[in-house]
Amino acid sequence: MAAESSKPIQEVLSFPILFADRVIKSAREAESFKPENSELARQATALSQLLRSAALLTSASAAVYDRPIRRMSVDVTKTLDRALTLARKCRHRRTNVLHHVLSITTAADFKKVSNLLDSSLADVRWVLSIFRTDSDNGTITLTLPPFASTDPILAWVWACVAAVHSGRADAARQLAVLAAGNDRTKTIAVEENGIPPLLKMLKESGNVDAQSAAATALCNLADHHRAAIETIVDAGGVHVIVKALAEVPMAAQVTLVNLISRMLESDAECRDEFGKENVTLPLVQLLCVDVDLGDFKELNNNLHSLVEVNKTMMKLNGIHILDGSKHQCNKKDKDRESEPPEIRLALKESCASALWRLARGSSSNSKKITETKALLVLAKIVDMENTADLKKNCMKVVMELAAVAERDSELKRAAFKPSSTATKVVLDQLLRVIDEESDPALVVPAVMAIGCLATMFSAKEKRIVKSLVAQLGNRQPDVAAEATKALCKFVRDTNYNRKAHSEAIIEFGGVPKIMNLMRRNDRSHLHELVLLCNLATNAGDSKVLEQAHALVVLEGAARHAVAQNPALRELFTKAIHQLTIYQAGAHVHRQV
Numbered sequence: 290m291a292a293e294s295s296k297p298i299q300e301v302l303s304f305p306i307l308f309a310d311r312v313i314k315s316a317r318e319a320e321s322f323k324p325e326n327s328e329l330a331r332q333a334t335a336l337s338q339l340l341r342s343a344a345l346l347t348s349a350s351a352a353v354y355d356r357p358i359r360r361m362s363v364d365v366t367k368t369l370d371r372a373l374t375l376a377r378k379c380r381h382r383r384t385n386v387l388h389h390v391l392s393i394t395t396a397a398d399f400k401k402v403s404n405l406l407d408s409s410l411a412d413v414r415w416v417l418s419i420f421r422t423d424s425d426n427g428t429i430t431l432t433l434p435p436f437a438s439t440d441p442i443l444a445w446v447w448a449c450v451a452a453v454h455s456g457r458a459d460a461a462r463q464l465a466v467l468a469a470g471n472d473r474t475k476t477i478a479v480e481e482n483g484i485p486p487l488l489k490m491l492k493e494s495g496n497v498d499a500q501s502a503a504a505t506a507l508c509n510l511a512d513h514h515r516a517a518i519e520t521i522v523d524a525g526g527v528h529v530i531v532k533a534l535a536e537v538p539m540a541a542q543v544t545l546v547n548l549i550s551r552m553l554e555s556d557a558e559c560r561d562e563f564g565k566e567n568v569t570l571p572l573v574q575l576l577c578v579d580v581d582l583g584d585f586k587e588l589n590n591n592l593h594s595l596v597e598v599n600k601t602m603m604k605l606n607g608i609h610i611l612d613g614s615k616h617q618c619n620k621k622d623k624d625r626e627s628e629p630p631e632i633r634l635a636l637k638e639s640c641a642s643a644l645w646r647l648a649r650g651s652s653s654n655s656k657k658i659t660e661t662k663a664l665l666v667l668a669k670i671v672d673m674e675n676t677a678d679l680k681k682n683c684m685k686v687v688m689e690l691a692a693v694a695e696r697d698s699e700l701k702r703a704a705f706k707p708s709s710t711a712t713k714v715v716l717d718q719l720l721r722v723i724d725e726e727s728d729p730a731l732v733v734p735a736v737m738a739i740g741c742l743a744t745m746f747s748a749k750e751k752r753i754v755k756s757l758v759a760q761l762g763n764r765q766p767d768v769a770a771e772a773t774k775a776l777c778k779f780v781r782d783t784n785y786n787r788k789a790h791s792e793a794i795i796e797f798g799g800v801p802k803i804m805n806l807m808r809r810n811d812r813s814h815l816h817e818l819v820l821l822c823n824l825a826t827n828a829g830d831s832k833v834l835e836q837a838h839a840l841v842v843l844e845g846a847a848r849h850a851v852a853q854n855p856a857l858r859e860l861f862t863k864a865i866h867q868l869t870i871y872q873a874g875a876h877v878h879r880q881v
Contacts (some may be wrong), residue, residue: 298355302340305362308369309337319379325399326379329372332406333637336365337463339413346420354454355482357416357447364436365413368405374454375402408435412777414445419451430752437698439849442467442474443481447735448830450483453490453503461490461502467507484520492529500533501541508548511555518556527559539636542575546639553646556719560651569647569657576640578633580666599655634676641667641682648689655693659704664711668718681730684722687715688734692740705742716753723756729765736760736768740775748789751797754779758794761802773816780823791827800824800837807842818843818850819857822864829867840868 316330340362347353375398415434431687437444445467452460464483467474478484487510490503507526512519521527534545546722549568552559644663650654667683674680694701722735739753746753757779760772776799779790794800803821809813821839847861 298353299344301359301362302344302347306337306340306344308366308373309333309340312369312372313337315373315376315380320378322396322399325396325403326376328403329376329399329406332403332410333369333372335410336369336406336413339410339417340365342417343413346417349727352454353420354451354482354486357419361412361416361436363713365409368402368409372406373400375399386474386876407615412436412525416447419448420455424740442471443477446474446477446481446483450478450481450486453483453486453506456490456494456496456499458490458494458496458499458502461487461499461506465502465506465509467513468506468579470512472514473858475510475512475517476775478510479514479516479520484517485524486520488524488526488529491533497538497541497616500537501544504533504541504544504548508544508551511548513551513555515555518552518559520597521552522556522559522562527534527562527566528570531563531568531571531701532570534568539632543632543635543639546572546575546636546643550639550643557650559820560647560649560654563647564651564654564657567657569661569663571643571655572640572644572647573658573661576637576644576663576670577666578637580669580798582665582669591691634679637670638676638679638682641670641679641686645682645689648686648693650689650693652693655690655697656700656703658686659690659700659711662711664704664715668711668714671718671722673806677728677730681728681734684731684734684738687719688738688741691738695741701745702740705745707745707747720753720756723760729767732760732765732768733771736771737773740771740778743778743790746779746786746790748786751793754790755797758797758799758802761799761806766809766812770812770816773803773806773820777816777820777823780820780827782823782826787823788827791824792831794824795828795831795833800831800833800839804837804842813853814846815850815853817862818846822857822860824858825864825868830871834868835872840865840872843868 311335312333313330316326316333319326343358343362347355347358412434412858415432433441433444446464447469449460449464453464464478464487468478484507487503487506490499491507494500494503507521507530511521521530528581530545530548534542537545549563549572553563644658648658664687667686670683670689671680674683690704694705705715707713719735719739722731723739726732726735736757739757754776757776760768762775763769763772776790776794778784780794784790800821803817807817821843824831825834825839825843834840843861843865847865851858851861
């Protein structure tokens with residue numbers, strides 16, 4: 290089949306047409322089994338006519354979807370070859386017994402070949418039928434030709450893809466239904482070139498229903514199917530998807546953004562492709578639906594941040610453009626305002642979901658996101674929205690941006706400048722979530738984000754340390770574990786203010802909480818031990834550490850911890866040395 294696919298379709302069809310003509314000639318010249326050969330000639334003539342119709346169809350337009358025709362021609366050629374062999378056996382009278390034995394032919398042979406020819410006729414008729422575009426009932430009739438008895442999905446996919454080529458929205462919808470949760474259908478649709486016509490429909494169709502149907506089909510095909518995603522990318526689909534975001538109705542935008550999320554989740558390389566197309570801009574635009582940023586001007590006397598927001602929003606289509614007090618609306622604004630609230634909410638949830646996947650591990654994408662002042666939007670949504678899923682997705686965006694900034698000092702300086710409006714607003718929301726929320730799905734990303742930004746906080750920022758220390762006593766193990774990891778970043782040797790932060794942790798009761806965590810048997814306590822080591826190194830003279838028997842704890846755990854992670858040997862050695870010095874001195878002082 291691979292070799293056949295490289296040949297021009299006219300050349301592929303020429304073989305079965307030639308065989309059909311030969312069968313007709315040989316059957317007519319037969320001198321035995323004349324009634325049976327007459328029937329072979331009739332069937333071959335019908336096949337020849339249908340094959341020529343297929344040839345005319347493909348010659349009329351180079352854009353005809355020829356995959357079914359190619360596959361059908363291979364099977365039909367095999368059947369005609371068998372019929373030709375049978376007909377040729379009947380062309381000469383049997384003159385001797387040996388010839389009779391070697392070329393024996395029975396009526397059963399003709400019956401088998403005749404049945405095969407009937408099946409081929411049905412197959413060719415079915416293939417020709419799927420190219421008809423005059424259907425008035427608006428649905429795809431998923432009939433099954435004989436060849437599909439062993440693989441019906443292939444026939445259904447062919448029927449849908451052929452109809453999609455002709456621009457039928459109902460075909461795209463049907464393909465979307467077939468692909469939903471069915472990996473076999475997804476694989477066949479990719480192999481049978483079903484994705485390019487869907488992208489073409491999304492790009493070129495002026496019918497919003499067709500665009501929506503194409504978006505749904507692509508979304509379902511790409512769901513946990515890497516081959517489909519790679520095909521979309523290779524076919525230039527990233528550009529098509531991003532461009533369509535500004536053109537399709539809001540419900541279809543939800544589907545397209547979900548498609549982006551699925552592609553980003555399954556294939557990390559897609560992040561670069563979407564980043565090149567600057568998908569961050571329309572995603573932030575759509576996330577801003579119903580979000581009023583006007584009150585943020587009170588947080589910055591020179592209004593610089595708000596002006597930058599305005600400049601960014603003016604680049605976007607279909608979104609309110611802020612000038613401090615007025616909203617400029619266009620037709621798309623009005624159309625969006627008429628959309629049901631659940632669609633507007635779904636769009637924002639999808640955009641936030643796509644943004645955190647887009648930001649994950651990518652400095653370039655994270656930079657583009659923060660340049661749109663998305664941090665202000667995210668903070669406002671977390672503060673004002675009551676919908677849990679939207680708030681969780683927004684918190685994940687902030688978390689991923691902070692995680693990238695932790696490794697990219699340039700991004701951290703630009704996006705999380707302590708004096709900027711966006712940083713102040715985001716930090717306030719992170720602390721509010723940590724202090725007031727109870728859902729781990731919200732608190733954990735907030736704690737992780739704070740930890741990633743640990744080096745930017747001054748020694749005076751005790752409220753942050755206080756909030757994290759409080760979470761060490763959280764009943765949710767995941768929250769307490771993340772708080773421990775975050776505090777480790779405040780006191781490790783790469784943090785300039787580690788001594789002040791260590792003293793603050795001790796001041797707010799962190800040591801007893803760490804000891805309580807280490808009494809749990811539900812997991813490893815490596816991070817608690819690392820935190821305790823850093824506290825001992827930075828504040829070894831603390832009476833609290835002595836009272837908590839930190840030295841005994843570290844000495845008892847050192848061998849096992851270092852065996853698990855040899856890189857910790859120096860940290861444990863230094864911590865134990867510091868505690869030994871100060872606690873030994875205290876003991877001598879008491880004796881004196």
